Amino acid sequence: MLKKVTTAASPQQVWERLLRDEPMFILDVRNRDEFERWRVEGPHANPTLNLPYFELLDLEGEEEDVTEAVMRGVQTQLMAQLPVDRPILAVCAEGNTSRYVAEGLRRLGFDAANLEGGMEAWGNFYYWHPVVETERFSLYQVVRPARGCLSHVLVSEHRAAVFDPARHIATYHELAAAVGARIEWVLDTHLHADHLSGGPALGQGDHIPYHLHPYDAIHPMDLLPARIAYRPLEAGQTLRIGQAEVRVLHFPGHTLGMVAFLIEGRYLLSGDSLFLESIARPDLGGRAEGWAPLLYASLKRMADLPDETRVLPAHFSDIATGDAHGVYQATLGELKQRNPGLLKLAEGEQAFCDYILASLPEFPPAYVEIKRANAGLAIPDERQAQEWELGKNICAVGKSA
Numbered sequence: 001m002l003k004k005v006t007t008a009a010s011p012q013q014v015w016e017r018l019l020r021d022e023p024m025f026i027l028d029v030r031n032r033d034e035f036e037r038w039r040v041e042g043p044h045a046n047p048t049l050n051l052p053y054f055e056l057l058d059l060e061g062e063e064e065d066v067t068e069a070v071m072r073g074v075q076t077q078l079m080a081q082l083p084v085d086r087p088i089l090a091v092c093a094e095g096n097t098s099r100y101v102a103e104g105l106r107r108l109g110f111d112a113a114n115l116e117g118g119m120e121a122w123g124n125f126y127y128w129h130p131v132v133e134t135e136r137f138s139l140y141q142v143v144r145p146a147r148g149c150l151s152h153v154l155v156s157e158h159r160a161a162v163f164d165p166a167r168h169i170a171t172y173h174e175l176a177a178a179v180g181a182r183i184e185w186v187l188d189t190h191l192h193a194d195h196l197s198g199g200p201a202l203g204q205g206d207h208i209p210y211h212l213h214p215y216d217a218i219h220p221m222d223l224l225p226a227r228i229a230y231r232p233l234e235a236g237q238t239l240r241i242g243q244a245e246v247r248v249l250h251f252p253g254h255t256l257g258m259v260a261f262l263i264e265g266r267y268l269l270s271g272d273s274l275f276l277e278s279i280a281r282p283d284l285g286g287r288a289e290g291w292a293p294l295l296y297a298s299l300k301r302m303a304d305l306p307d308e309t310r311v312l313p314a315h316f317s318d319i320a321t322g323d324a325h326g327v328y329q330a331t332l333g334e335l336k337q338r339n340p341g342l343l344k345l346a347e348g349e350q351a352f353c354d355y356i357l358a359s360l361p362e363f364p365p366a367y368v369e370i371k372r373a374n375a376g377l378a379i380p381d382e383r384q385a386q387e388w389e390l391g392k393n394i395c396a397v398g399k400s401a
Contacts (some may be wrong), residue, residue: 001391007102008114009089011125015145018042019326023086027078029053029101030093030119035392038146040091040115040122044322050083053097060340070104079143084221087111094118099317120386122146126171128153129325137244139267140175141312141327142166146171148393149195150318150328156242161185163261163269164314165198167385183208185241186242187233189271189314190255191216191226193367194393195386197374200228213250215246216257219375221368227376233259251293251302253279254395260302267310268332271297277312278396279341283360284367292353300345307333314392341397359398 015026019042026048028035056073056191057066074082088110094097095118105112115122119284123146131139137156144150144166153163153175160181162172165188176183186203203210213233216224224387235250247262254272260278261269280298282291309332310319316328323329336342344352366388372378373388380388 002043007106007113008095008099008116010116011122012127013327014040014089014115014123015042015127018044018046025049025083025088026084026091027051027082027101027105029056029098030091032292034119036092038119038123040089040119041145041319043322043326047083048077051078053092053101066100067104067107070100070110073106074101074108082110084110087113089115090114091115091122092118094120096323120147121387123386124168126166126168127326128171130248130329131310136236137242137264138179138322139263139312140179142175143322143325143326144327145319146317146392147195147389148159150312150314150316152312154241154246154263155179155181156244157180158319159184159242160186161239161241161246162174162199162202163187164189164192164271165202165287167196167198167201169198169202170199172282184238185209185211187211187261188216189260189269189273190258190376191219191371192272193371193374194315194364194395195389196370196380199283200230200374200376204229213259215252215259216255217375218257219371219377220287222372222377224375224377230310233257235259249302253282253291255285256294258292258298262305262309266308268302268305269313269314270302270311271314272395274302274311274335274339274342275317275396276311276335277317278398279284279339280395281354281360281395283358284371284395287356288360289353291393292356293349295356296345296349296352299342303332303336303345304343305332307331309334311335313317315395316398317392356397359385361394361396391395 021044028050058073090102099114102112102114121262128142140153141149154161158181160176170362186199188199208228208319213231237248249260251273282295344355
């Protein structure tokens with residue numbers, strides 16, 4: 001928790017404070033375009049001010065102490081806008097320049113801390129929380145709040161299956177170790193476009209089988225087969241992880257090989273087909289008009305599942321839609337009452353497809369490269385990976401995630 005004389009705060013500490021809605025003021029000193037792309041956010045509204053570092057800095061010479069220059073900039077530009085009744089979190093790209101800002105604020109009497117690692121660390125921060133824990137099985141949701149990415153880990157009889165893992169695979173090893181399980185299955189609902197999958201790497205390192213629908217084992221634009229080892233998933237297939245039963249349901253539309261996993265007939269890992277506030281976009285394979293009718297048919301079939309089915313998507317758009325523990329879930333019955341895409345199904349296929357094609361957000365160019373990497377057709381270095389994953393995901397119709 002941020003408190004007086006704290007000089008730095010980890011992403012974990014910041015998230016816990018945001019989740020509890022404890023008072024905090026965020027001063028983000030990145031460039032305005034970077035700030036607009038993504039920022040530190042929590043489930044509750046939080047006062048935030050963006051002032052680029054080089055607009056704040058008031059250096060009078062190359063030899064001047066940077067912190068002194070920051071103090072002068074704060075005194076001339078920000079004093080009236082900064083709170084004295086709550087801690088201030090200074091944020092930059094990597095946690096370097098904001099360190100000077102936090103120090104300058106402290107010298108001026110403010111309770112200020114620097115975000116360790118900056119937005120790079122915030123973007124790579126994960127937490128997990130149980131969705132359900134029973135004697136037979138437990139299901140955990142792994143959340144990457146900055147990007148709105150969700151993955152899930154099913155544990156039964158000390159065996160674990162990881163669904164839609166992100167590229168920072170140490171997170172899943174840590175979770176498995178914490179609950180006394182061994183990872184034996186790795187599965188992707190589809191060939192992701194918004195983030196680099198950790199599936200192939202998680203499988204390769206420990207000789208764990210990686211599963212993917214064969215329709216997605218090809219790049220939809222290059223039409224080149226994947227260069228990754230995988231085991232094919234089949235529609236209607238039943239998997240057993242310990243005592244837990246998992247059915248594979250094929251719901252094409254976002255991709256041709258999009259699947260969902262129905263755990264114990266009740267918990268639906270919907271991947272990118274259905275979100276809490278929206279539905280999938282069908283254009284990331286370059287075939288929006290051809291795939292929109294597939295999405296319509298898939299969602300119609302999904303809507304026929306029991307209303308009490310608990311939907312756990314692979315992304316979220318609004319960080320405030322999580323529960324008090326930061327878990328993102330809703331029953332299918334609830335979504336049928338409020339999700340715009342599901343409500344549109346009642347108007348028929350043509351109206352649904354017209355709605356989809358009129359609601360598509362921008363197409364991020366990096367998504368083509370991310371799909372190539374996830375298919376094993378490209379191998380990005382760490383810097384490329386960070387650049388490709390900047391900002392929130394844009395996998396849904398009408399909004400991010």
